[in-house]
Amino acid sequence: MWNLTESAFSPIVQNVNGDVKQHLSRIDPEEDEPALALDFSIGLKELGLLKTSLISEDQGFVFVKSLYPSIAAVQSREEFQHVSLTPTEIIDLLLLWHCQLTSTVCGDLAAVLGASQSLRELDLGGNELGDLGLQLLCEGLKHPSCQLQTLRLWHCQLTSTVCGDLAAVLGASQSLRELDLGGNELGDLGLQLLCEGLKHPSCQLQTLRLWHCQLTSTVCGDLAAVLGASQSLRELDLGGNELGDLGLQLLCEGLKHPSCQLQTLRLRSCLLTSACCGYLAMALSTNLSMRDLDLSFNRLEDSGVQLLCEKLKRPDWQLQTLRGGRKQGGSDHNQMKKHNRS
Missing domain, CATH: 3.80.10.10 (Ribonuclease Inhibitor)
Structure with missing residues (x-):
């Protein structure tokens, strides 16, 4: 497992957004040694920061903004509708489990979901997002441009409060195929709300x-x-x-x-x-x-x-x-x- 701090983000982001022909195709901290495969495609295709230990929750916020500079200056929901990602911001798979993230970063992730035409899998498991964080994330999930197929939210401190928002996502999303909510205290009331979305003809x-x-x-x-x-x-x-x-x-x-x-x-x-x-x-x-x-x-x-x-x-x-x-x-x-x- 890597012990990353904010200073470690800089070379990663430079490799993603820098003007170079060869870009990282995978960063996987599950390996004993960092194995960085190079290809000639434009942009990072898979980014895994599994079990990453950040010094503070703000650094996860800084990292996501650095990874997607196109959304860094966005201040309002109206502006999110017009964000276009650059070719070097195209990512297919983003694994961020156990990265000490909180609801602070969820608005930015929602903007990514609404702007990205490539992101297919997002794993946020083991982060204390809470109901507020997921409510913010749902705004991006309901965006017409969102193409996400897999969303993992295990052990994210979610409760029944947010299940109505998730049900609305299930009824609106044409792309979502896999949802992991394991280890959250949804309870019977939460799942009853979720079932309304699951029964929706568009789900x-x-x-x-x-x-x-x-x-x-x-x-x-x-x-x-x-x-x-x-x-x-x-x-x-x-x-x-x-x-x-x-x-x-x-x-x-x-x-x-x-x-x-x-x-x-x-x-x-x-x-x-x-x-x-x-x-x-x-x-x-x-x-x-x-x-x-x-x-x-x-x-x-x-x-x-x-x-x-x-x-x-x-x-x-x-x-x-x-x-x-x-x-x-x-x-x-x-x-x-x-x-x-x-």
């Missing part, structure tokens, strides 16, 4: 990660309605939430819906027992789209798995991966890192 989201979001069975009826209404949702991660057997029973109503296209369902550590396996087996008998099912760290016991096995014998069942047991490749943190690096 194109394919992957939704809601691990450890303090959800209960109360919201599973709303999620079932989303599964029955969405033509795009392919992956849903509900791991680490106390859904219980009643919650899964409600969720199965959505899984059985003829319009459900879900392919991956993660229910790791959801307080499930063998009592829910009959409902799950019945749902899977009618749902032929499911490919990946994670039931790890639940008390299904032999009787529950036997019920599932009856459906596994069907020749028309398309399930490819079934996860169970007590150990599945390490801690949640390691799994999260693997997700975010893929």
